[in-house]
Amino acid sequence: MKILIIEDEDLAVKKLQKTLATVDTTANVVGIADSIKGSVEWLTANPSPDLILMDIELADGQSFEIFNLIDIKCPVIFTTSYDEYALKAFKVNSVDYLLKPIQNDELQAALEKFKKLSSTYKPTDNSLEKIVKELQQKLQPKEYRKRFLVKYSAKLVSIEVKDICYFYSDGRLNFFKTPDNKRYAVDYTMDELEEMLEPEHFFRISRAFYVSVGCITKIEDYFGNRLVLLLNPTVDKEAIVSREKVTDFKKWMGK
Structure with a gap:
């Protein structure tokens, strides 16, 4: 089994090599690359390996860029320090991932999974491309709304999200208020706003309210x-704060 290691930390490379030798005697490391540029050069100059162990964060950027520069025709096992829960879904896909520090039993299980899949893996499969895109979306920071363009006194004004205290529903319309107590109508549903607002600063306490942490002056117990x-x-x-939101709200306020 010919393996290419893409990793920019020397100690991590040595540990991977040692672990591979321990868990699978058929593993043969045929190349090591420590950057996006070096990976593309190696893959261009050499026959495709059977498997790539690929770190996500490299010195010159995220390894996802490699897929934009060259057609990778073999399975990839990602290695990463990212949170387990953000990547949990990828355990069921043909491309696996390993959390650092990499454990012997986990690497062995990933290699066994690869061997089972290798007989059916075809270069024309789009599974790798699909999973890389999904993984990239998971790991790259999400862009949240920075401002809203709204009507006020027969004109359009741009309001920075950092200057908004809370959003709320009033009848069929949704509004937000700013610290100067001005009210602006917003042309989005509360569900749409939930996708736009940074959860570090805003919390949806109910179907009708989305509040900013800086505008809460007092919290009191309420019946139910x-x-x-x-x-x-x-x-x-x-x-x-609705009953089902209370626990999460307290955690959010305590961050």
Whole structure:
């Protein structure tokens, strides 16, 4: 089994080589590359290996860029320090991943999985391309909304998200307020806003309210195991944290 290691840390390379020799006597490391540029050069100059062990974060960028520069025709096992839960879904796909520090039993299991798949893996499969794109979306920071263009006094104004205190529903319309107590209508549903707003700064306490951490002045117990918030500026509606949101809200406020 011919293996290419793409890894920019010397100690990690040595550990991988040692672990491979321990868990699989058929493993033969035919090449080592430590960058996007070096990986492309190696893959261009050499026959395709049977398998690539590929670190995600390299010195000159994320290894996903390699897939944009050259057609990789063999399975890839990613190695990464990213959180397990963000990558859990990829355990069931033909491309596996290993969390650093890499454990012997996990590498052995990944190699066994590769061997089972190798007989059916075809260069024309689009599974690798699909999984790389999904993995890239998981790991790259999401872009959140930075401003809203809204109508106010018969003109359009741009409001920075950092200057918004909270969003709320009033009848069929949704609004947000700024610290100067001005109210602006926004042409998005609460579900759409949930996808746009940075969860570090905004929390959806109910179907009708999305609040900023900096505008909460007081938190009080409310009947039905709920909470009620006092906000600044004030709002005509009660800002109630629904029962199913209370636990997550407390964690969010305690960050």
